[in-house]
Amino acid sequence: MRNAARLVTDSLPPELRADRDAVEESLRAVRTIHATRLGTAARHLLEAGGKRLRPLLTCAAARTLGADPRPRAALVAAVELVHVGSLLHDDVIDAGAVRRGRPAVHAAYDAHTAILAGDLLFAWAFDRLARDGSRELQIALGDAIRALCEGEVLERERRRDPTVEVEHVRRVNRLKTAALFGYAAEAAALLADAPTATRAALREYGLALGEAFQAADDLLDWEGRPESLGKPLCRDLAEGLVNLPVALGADRDGALRDAVRACWGASDDDAAAARRFALRAALREAGAFEATRELAREDARRAVAALHPLPAGPWRDWLAAAAAASVERDG
Amino acid sequence: MRNAARLVTDSLPPELRADRDAVEESLRAVRTIHATRLGTAARHLLEAGGKRLRPLLTCAAARTLGADPRPRAALVAAVELVHVGSLLHDDVIDAGAVRRGRPAVHAAYDAHTAILAGDLLFAWAFDRLARDGSRELQIALGDAIRALCEGEVLERERRRDPTVEVEHVRRVNRLKTAALFGYAAEAAALLADAPTATRAALREYGLALGEAFQAADDLLDWEGRPESLGKPLCRDLAEGLVNLPVALGADRDGALRDAVRACWGASDDDAAAARRFALRAALREAGAFEATRELAREDARRAVAALHPLPAGPWRDWLAAAAAASVERDG
Numbered sequence: 126m127r128n129a130a131r132l133v134t135d136s137l138p139p140e141l142r143a144d145r146d147a148v149e150e151s152l153r154a155v156r157t158i159h160a161t162r163l164g165t166a167a168r169h170l171l172e173a174g175g176k177r178l179r180p181l182l183t184c185a186a187a188r189t190l191g192a193d194p195r196p197r198a199a200l201v202a203a204v205e206l207v208h209v210g211s212l213l214h215d216d217v218i219d220a221g222a223v224r225r226g227r228p229a230v231h232a233a234y235d236a237h238t239a240i241l242a243g244d245l246l247f248a249w250a251f252d253r254l255a256r257d258g259s260r261e262l263q264i265a266l267g268d269a270i271r272a273l274c275e276g277e278v279l280e281r282e283r284r285r286d287p288t289v290e291v292e293h294v295r296r297v298n299r300l301k302t303a304a305l306f307g308y309a310a311e312a313a314a315l316l317a318d319a320p321t322a323t324r325a326a327l328r329e330y331g332l333a334l335g336e337a338f339q340a341a342d343d344l345l346d347w348e349g350r351p352e353s354l355g356k357p358l359c360r361d362l363a364e365g366l367v368n369l370p371v372a373l374g375a376d377r378d379g380a381l382r383d384a385v386r387a388c389w390g391a392s393d394d395d396a397a398a399a400r401r402f403a404l405r406a407a408l409r410e411a412g413a414f415e416a417t418r419e420l421a422r423e424d425a426r427r428a429v430a431a432l433h434p435l436p437a438g439p440w441r442d443w444l445a446a447a448a449a450a451s452v453e454r455d456g
Numbered sequence: 457m458r459n460a461a462r463l464v465t466d467s468l469p470p471e472l473r474a475d476r477d478a479v480e481e482s483l484r485a486v487r488t489i490h491a492t493r494l495g496t497a498a499r500h501l502l503e504a505g506g507k508r509l510r511p512l513l514t515c516a517a518a519r520t521l522g523a524d525p526r527p528r529a530a531l532v533a534a535v536e537l538v539h540v541g542s543l544l545h546d547d548v549i550d551a552g553a554v555r556r557g558r559p560a561v562h563a564a565y566d567a568h569t570a571i572l573a574g575d576l577l578f579a580w581a582f583d584r585l586a587r588d589g590s591r592e593l594q595i596a597l598g599d600a601i602r603a604l605c606e607g608e609v610l611e612r613e614r615r616r617d618p619t620v621e622v623e624h625v626r627r628v629n630r631l632k633t634a635a636l637f638g639y640a641a642e643a644a645a646l647l648a649d650a651p652t653a654t655r656a657a658l659r660e661y662g663l664a665l666g667e668a669f670q671a672a673d674d675l676l677d678w679e680g681r682p683e684s685l686g687k688p689l690c691r692d693l694a695e696g697l698v699n700l701p702v703a704l705g706a707d708r709d710g711a712l713r714d715a716v717r718a719c720w721g722a723s724d725d726d727a728a729a730a731r732r733f734a735l736r737a738a739l740r741e742a743g744a745f746e747a748t749r750e751l752a753r754e755d756a757r758r759a760v761a762a763l764h765p766l767p768a769g770p771w772r773d774w775l776a777a778a779a780a781a782s783v784e785r786d787g
Contacts, residue, residue, distance in 0.1 A: 157602070159631065163609040214575065217548075218568040237549040237612055240571060241605040244545065244578070248601040251582045255594030263586035263594075270579040271488070274572040278494040281568055300490065 133450040134176045138443065144184035145177055147198035152205060155249055166234045167242040171209050179204045179309040182334070182447065186313030186327050189440040197316055200257045203250040203266065204309045210246030211273055211305075213239050218277070262315045269308040276300025280366060285389050287375065287382040289367035294343075295336070298369070302342070303335030310334070322434060329431040330444065337424035338451040343368035344417045347405060350455060359401055365389050369420065374413030381407055421452040464781040465507040469774065475515035476508055478529035483536060486580055497565045498573040502540050510535045510640040513665070513778065517644030517658050520771040528647055531588045534581040534597065535640045541577030542604055542636075544570050549608070593646045600639040607631025611697060616720050618706065618713040620698035625674075626667070629700070633673070634666030641665070641775075653765060660762040661775065668755035669782040674699035675748045678736060680786060690732055696720055700751065705744030712738055752783040 137145065152171055157164035180201045184194040187201075194201050217236045234242075247270070254263045280297040283289045310331030314324035346361050347370050361368040367375075367385070375381045384404045390397065408414060428448035435441050468476065483502055488495035514532045515525040525532050548567045565573075578601070585594045611628040614620045641662030645655035677692050678701050692699040698706075698716070706712045715735045721728065739745060759779035766772050 157606055159606050159610050159627070162613055163606055211575075214571050218571060238609060240545050240549060241608050244542075244574075245602060245605045247575070247578055248598050248605070252595060252598040252602075255585075255591055255598060260586055264583060267579050267583040267586060271576060271583075274576045274579070275488055275490050275494055277572050278569060279490050282493055296490070 133443075133447050134178060134181060137181075138439070140188060141181060141184055141443070144188075144194050144198070144201075145181060147195045148177055148180045148184070148202045148205065151199045151202040154199070155206070155246070157245070162234070162238065163242060163245060166238045167213075167245050169233060169242075170213060171206075171246070175205070175209070177205055178338075178447075178451075179208055179305060182306065182309045182331060182444070183313045183316070185440050185443050185447070186310050186330075186435075187316055189435050189438070189444065190313060190317040190319050190323065191436075192313070192317035194313075194316065197257065199253050200262070200316065201312070203253045203258075204305065204312065206246045206250040206253075207266065207270060207273075208305060210243040210250070211270075213243035213246070215277070217243075259315055262312060265308050265311055265315070269304045272300045272304035276302070276304070283367070285365040287367065287371075287385040289372055291369070291372045291376055294367060294369050294372045298336055298339040298343075299332065302339035303332045306335030306338065307331040326431050326434045330428050330448070333424050333428035333431060334448045334451055337421045337428060337448060340369050340417055340421035340424060341452045341454060343370060344414060344421070345455070347408065348414060359405075362388055362401065362404075370408055370413040370417045373416045373420070374408040374411045377413065377416070378407075378411045381411060418452065425449050425452050464774075464778050465509060465512060468512075469770070471519060472512060472515055472774070475519075475525050475529070475532075476512060478526045479508055479511045479515075479533045479536065482530045482533040485530075486537070486577070488576070493565070493569065494573060494576060497569045498544075498576050500564060500573075501544060502537075502577070506536070506540070508536055509669075509778075509782075510539055510637060513637065513640045513662065513775070514644045514647070516771050516774050516778070517641050517661075518647055520766050520769070520775065521644060521648040521650050521654065522767075523644070523648035525644075525647065528588065530584050531593075531647065532643070534584045534589075535636065535643065537577045537581040537584075538597065538601060538604075539636060541574040541581070542601075544574035544577070546608070548574075590646055593643060596639050596642055596646070600635045603631045603635035607633070607635070614698070616696040618698065618702075618716040620703055622700070622703045622707055625698060625700050625703045629667055629670040629674075630663065633670035634663045637666030637669065638663035657762050657765045661759050661779070664755050664759035664762060665779045665782055668752045668759060668779060671700050671748055671752035671755060672783045672785060674701060675745060675752070676786070678739065679745060690736075693719055693732065693735075701739055701744040701748045704747045704751070705739040705742045708744065708747070709738075709742045712742060749783065756780050756783050 153168075155164070155167060155171065157167075183201045183204065187194040217239045250266065251263070254266060276297050276299070279293075279300060283293060307328045308331065311324055311328040313319075314327045319327075343361070346359060346368060349358060362371070362385075371381075371385055375385065381404070384400070384407055388397070388400050388404055390400075425448045429445045432441055432444055435444075484499075486495070486498060486502065488498075511532045514535065518525040518532075548570045581597065582594070585597060607628050607630070610624075610631060614624060638659045639662065642655055642659040644650075645658045650658075674692070677690060677699060680689060693702070693716075702712075702716055706716065712735070715731070715738055719728070719731050719735055721731075756779045760776045763772055763775055766775075
């Protein structure tokens with residue numbers, strides 16, 4: 126199943142490929158009036174070739190409902206602008222030096238430009254919704270951004286705390302990641318003027334897929350291949366953050382908490398690397414990785430089940446495949 | 457004329473005092489669901505008692521047009537949410553340790569929380585416009601935020617460059633400061649469903665007032681009293697930024713550019729302080745402070761002139777007084 130996600134997003138049906146092209150074209154239209162450096166910085170990450178999973182979900186869900194998303198591509202693209210804007214701010218926060226295989230903007234430029242480039246992308250996203258979106262769509266996107274902010278802070282509030290519970294990590298993941306996926310899927314119902322029940326079903330699908338996606342991300346931070354991820358391994362641990370495999374591992378074997386704490390020492394030498402590898406072995410031994418994968422698969426199953434009220438057909442099948450693929454991926 | 461600004465915003469007519477109370481109440485309604493730390497951080501600066509000049513301009517302008525702003529207070533408050541959100545991001549950028557007499561959020565909390573608290577306030581501002589604002593209002597606020605981002609970057613692009621021209625500083629000030637004042641005044645026309653010409657006049661008023669305000673701010677950075685400003689003097693210079701008095705001074709006496717460059721050395725000792733005081737004396741000698749004040753007054757006169765098409769009366773007079781006061785202030 127390796128690379129299933131890439132199969133889903135790279136081998137797109139022709140309609141979705143056309144949708145993605147329209148989204149890309151709309152993203153390229155992000156321009157500034159004066160400060161070329163700001164525009165360059167914003168485009169630096171925007172054009173680094175993400176999978177565009179969030180707008181693709183909107184497009185496929187819209188097609189499930191019989192709507193053609195292309196005439197509204199600028200609107201669909203707003204979710205990607207928010208996603209990339211939040212990555213820009215994350216990278217300032219995390220001091221992450223590499224993102225999508227490129228130097229992070231704040232490393233290539235500076236923190237100042239990265240913060241403002243993120244703000245700019247948020248403003249562009251709202252501009253698109255203001256010009257062509259409904260009030261409900263605007264409110265839903267605002268809610269998702271607020272959830273995202275809260276998730277980030279909630280996560281940091283327990284920084285360097287090895288007693289963080291699985292439920293806390295799950296709540297963080299719902300806020301910081303799943304909320305925007307929930308919006309992406311829900312947006313299709315709003316674009317297609319679908320009934321409330323459809324809107325709720327798509328939102329539920331997006332949220333569950335987002336939880337699966339983040340659980341898989343947490344797992345990749347331990348087990349991924351750096352060259353596929355476009356970023357180094359164990360970034361969460363280095364940041365003092367307990368992600369899902371660690372919380373699940375500590376839940377199974379409390380002694381692991383001491384090993385986690387030992388990894389948060391100041392040094393970054395061979396001894397520290399040895400401690401990280403030992404912790405990884407211990408987590409694997411405790412079944413933490415398998416438990417994380419199982420949780421992610423359960424989330425993906427919930428996502429697929431949520432699709433039940435939607436019209437059956439190839440587009441619903443694609444959404445189901447996307448949920449499964451968000452777990453079985455290598456980057 | 458010292459403290460004229462405070463007289464205008466502190467000795468408010470009863471109607472405007474009621475308007476401001478309604479805005480304050482609406483600002484206090486900013487809440488988070490989970491992360492109390494995020495809400496606390498956002499409120500830290502939001503409730504540090506700014507003058508609320510931008511929402512007051514909207515309210516007074518709405519009253520000039522015969523509209524009562526109180527039922528739309530939540531909408532009016534959005535401009536203050538954006539202003540404070542941008543201050544939060546500015547302080548991370550400037551590493552400014554004090555703001556409005558309080559430790560800056562990123563010092564009291566951390567840069568991470570300050571960035572997310574700023575994002576949260578932006579999202580809240582858009583939420584209010586989404587719930588109760590027109591499409592035009594949303595687009596106008598988005599434009600103002602983009603201008604703000606561009607102004608900040610444009611300013612930094614010429615960091616530590618003593619050859620920055622007066623026109624460059626003026627452009628920066630129009631973008632980073634005047635655009636949001638322009639929105640604040642224009643918003644009143646949109647709230648009151650006023651004709652296009654009125655909207656254009658109010659926007660012109662706000663932009664000119666904003667230029668006057670920032671010119672005065674640039675002057676206060678050199679001549680203000682730290683205890684009135686709630687922040688230390690010469691912050692721009694310390695940041696390597698050429699503000700209006702410096703650009704005007706160098707325009708009159710090119711030799712001042714060397715003195716400016718000398719202040720950008722790494723040291724922060726008595727010798728550096730002596731260089732700053734010498735530069736201040738030289739700028740005063742060159743008439744740079746008087747020229748800045750004259751430019752600000754000219755902006756304020758433009759602002760007053762822009763009000764001409766509006767109905768005469770006490771509210772138009774208040775707007776005119778606010779323009780004059782934005783120059784003659786001490787903090």
